[in-house]
Every structure is written in structure tokens, then in C-alpha cells.
Amino acid sequence: MERLKIRWIIFAGLLLVVVVSYLIDFRFGSRPSPQVQKCYDYIESLPDSAVVMISFDHEASSLPEIQPIALALLRHAFRKDIKIIGLSLFAEGTAIGYRLLNKVAGEYGKHYGQDYVFLGFKPQYISAILGLGESIRDVFPEDYLGRSLDSLPFMDNIISYEQVAMVISIADGDRTVHWIEYGNARYGQEIMAGLTAAMITSYDPYLASGQLFAVVGGLKGAAEYESLLGQPGKGGRGMLAQTSAHIYVIILIIIGNIIYFRNRSRQGRG
């Protein structure tokens, strides 16, 4: 009964910490990490009309963390007049990707079929990644809404990865690994990633080896990117809540250990 009570107090405490800190509109001044700076500089260096492929490889569950990253990257790309091919190798990422792409395109007055397209979802991601290196039309003969790719002016000169400057995989799991292992290793395609914070360490070896170009990681990465863009968004807005939750967990660990050592010394004396 006592244990259950403590658990409820911990749960209520976390809820309170997150809700209260989210209600306070405070933003940290985020200094961009080298990785985020590298992503930003790369997109900044692309010429007008360069083509970037953005793959929404995530589930709806990670949307609060993934969406700010996706929005920051899309805003930067559209602001630079970069052309975007959207797609998804995760069924749930399809609707999310299409919605986000249209939302940001609307903000910058971009037109579907001329400045961006959305190819939709393809099951069996490995064969899709490999197939895109041979022919995009073979893997996606039609776009998300069922229009032939040949009817879209945007796709006139785009055949395979050769016309794509960078693939950006926005993921909450290991889909980016497959982009690296098949898109990069087989076709030499540059890969960049927008990842949830929990996944960042999994990709460190690929970053160190240069197989993965750079990463925008977690809500912190999104906040840093937003500050580089000079466009405040949900990343910066959520940083206080995330920081508070981290501090709350640290306090819980410290209290737990104090209780543990106190009980141990009592038992020792007893």
C-alpha cells in the first residue's frame, strides 16, 4: 500500500512539473551543437533548386519530439528554395509527412508538383531504399495521391539518387541505419538524420565513420536549429518542460539513494 502511494506521488509530481513548466513561456538561449550547426550549414550551402529527399520514418507516438525537428528542417529547406521529395518507409509516417510538408509549403507559398512532391509509403524498406538508387519511378510510379510521376513537372529530370543532394531520414528507430547501410554503402548517397534523443547514441559510430553526415537530435536539437533559423518553434517551447523533467528524475535518484543508504546503515547498526 505504501509503495503504491509513493508511486502515485512520483507520477503526480512528474505531471505537475511538466504541465507547470510547459505553461511558462520561457526559452533557453540554445547554443547550437556542432552536429546541428553542420546540418544547418549544409542546407545553407545548397544551391537554389537543389533536390533533397526527406523520409518520414517514424510512428505517431514520437510526434511531439519529431515534429519540431521536421518543421525546422522543412522551413529551412523551403526558405532556401530547395526542392523536396517527401516519402515514408513507415506506414504511420505517411500521413504525418504529407501534412507537415503541405503545412510548411503553404507558409512559403510553394506549389505541389513544382517545388515539392510526396511519394507516399512503400512497404519493405530495404528493397525500397535499394530500388530508389536504380529508379525512383520503379519504386513509386505514382505519388501519394495516385498521380503519375510523369505528370509532375518537378520530377522531369529526377531519376534516382544521382539527382538528390541529400536524404534526410526523420526517424524514431533504426530506419536511418538502413538508409546508411543500403543508400550510402551501395549508392554513396549522403544521409542526414533527425532523430529522437533516445536514438542518438545508436548512431554515434556512423557519425564518427562519416557514413552519416550529421544529426539533429531530440527536442534540444530542434531548439538549436530553431535558434539558428531565428524562428522560435515547438522545440524551444518544450525545452523548459524537458529540463524540468530531467531535474525531477535526478532529484528522485538522489532521494532514492539517500533512503537506501540510510536504511542500510540502520540495518548495519541493528
Place this chain on the structure above:
Amino acid sequence: MATRLPLAICFIFGLVMFLQYFSGHPLARAAYNHILDWWQIIFAFTLLVGVAAFIKSSLRKTQVKKDAPYALIALAGLILMPLLAVIDGTDIDSPFLWAFENMLAPLQATVFSLLAFFVASASFRGFRARSVPAAILLGTALVVLVGRVPLAESISELFPKVTFWIQNYPSMAARRAILIGIGLGSMTTALRVILGIERTYLSGE
């Protein structure tokens, strides 16, 4: 025959896919592209098998009183979502996208966010410095936890630097060892399957 035929198919396709990687010959490229197409087609059929299995299992659950409401909701979702997509498309203002964004996405986010509560509870009850290695692990976790928030830079410049060092040296060394192990294991398993030594995919023979 029932065993030899799948083993032969597996050997031939494994060998072709292995050899074509090293060849730029048009014939090898054509074979590769055909196999990629077939891969997609076969996978589409496995999705159908998955849907059929899900329907079968849900129908069985409707017979059990306490599971019945959940099974019925799951079946309704399975039927309604494709129906909405077929009737009114999947464009921005479609009912399909509305249902996805206002039902599925919040439900999934809710379930996922429960994890934060369990992490908080587990950190209080389980994360104890019971021994020297546990104390080192605990100390490292605390430094990384602090180092991953912007507040750390205001406390001390050292926090982000130490976090960076932990991620790039001890953590990366362990991660690389795991990845190399996985790579070698995958190669061995692939060779065993191609050569017909590993046959568990043939009903555990």
C-alpha cells in the same frame, strides 16, 4: 523434395544477390531490379497474411467477454480506416487524415508518454549505488542527464564537454563492439542460410 526445393531456391537467389553486387553487367542489373520488384510483391502478400491473422485473432477474442469490446474496436478500426481512404481519398481535408491525426496519433502519443512516468518511478526505486560499478553507472547517468539539457551550460561549461566525452569514447567503444558483433553474426547466419545449414525457417527442421 519438399525440403530440397526451398533450399535450392534459397541457395540460387542468395548466390545471385551476392555476385551481382560485384558486377555492373546489364544482365546482373536487370536480375537485381527484377528481384527488388519481387521482394516488394512478396512483402505485400505477407501484409495480407498479417491482416488475415489479425482478423482471425480478433474474432476469437470477441468470444471472450472481457476482451470483446477491445477486439470489436480493433476490427472497426481495421475496416473503417481503409473504407474512409477509399471513399474520400487521403488528401489534407479527408476524413481519413482527420481520423489519423485526431484519433490514432493522440492515442499513440498517450501510450508512449506513460513511459516517462515509469522511468521516473523506476529511477526512484531501482537506480541505487549498491556497488562500485553501480555507483559509476549512476554517476555517469546523472552527468549525461544534466548534460543533455541547456541548463547544463549555464551551470558549468564542463557538463556538455564531459557528456560529449562519455558519448564519444566509452559509449561509442561499447556500441562499436556490439555493431561489429552483429555484423559478424549476420554474415555467419546469412552464409548458413544460403548454404542450407540453417534450416529453422523450414518449420524448424
